Amino acid sequence: QVQLVESGGGSVQAGGSLRLSCEVSGLTNKKYCMGWFRQVPGKDREGVGVFDSDGSTYRDSVKGRFTISQDNDKNTNYLQMNNLKPEDTAMYYCAAVVRPGPLFLKCSIVAGDLSPDVFDFWGQGTQVTVSS
Numbered sequence: 001q002v003q004l005v006e007s008g009g010g011s012v013q014a015g016g017s018l019r020l021s022c023e024v025s026g027l028t029n030k031k032y033c034m035g036w037f038r039q040v041p042g043k044d045r046e047g048v049g050v051f052d053s054d055g056s057t058y059r060d061s062v063k064g065r066f067t068i069s070q071d072n073d074k075n076t077n078y079l080q081m082n083n084l085k086p087e088d089t090a091m092y093y094c095a096a097v098v099r100p101g102p103l104f105l106k107c108s109i110v111a112g113d114l115s116p117d118v119f120d121f122w123g124q125g126t127q128v129t130v131s132s
Helices: none
Strands: 003-007 010-012 018-025 030-038 048-049 066-071 076-081 090-098 126-131
Touching: 003 090, 018 030, 018 090, 018 126, 030 066, 030 076, 048 066, 076 090
Parallel strands: 010 126
Antiparallel strands: 003 018, 018 076, 030 048, 030 090, 066 076, 090 126
């Protein structure tokens, strides 16, 4: 059973930082892509970024402020968010999709358009609130 468990959300003032974590289980020995998404009430879920070991993909509004990293030993993916802005306030979700074989395309190709439709497995979400 695949599980994604997020942690690290909270409330910060503008300019502050948070690091979200997403621990993955049930995908041992699978090649998969990790992505981060966010959603505010009444709006569609939007892609924040997709991790790729050769260079992650980010939406324009977070480039230079957010960084995705991965610790393979801990099966954990991280979203480091710096210089947070009030417009970053949202529920944040991590997601995973198994890379299809035998080509095992790079994650920047599998999910580089940041569409949530590509991803099969989702975390429960963690709230991030940024006050001005």
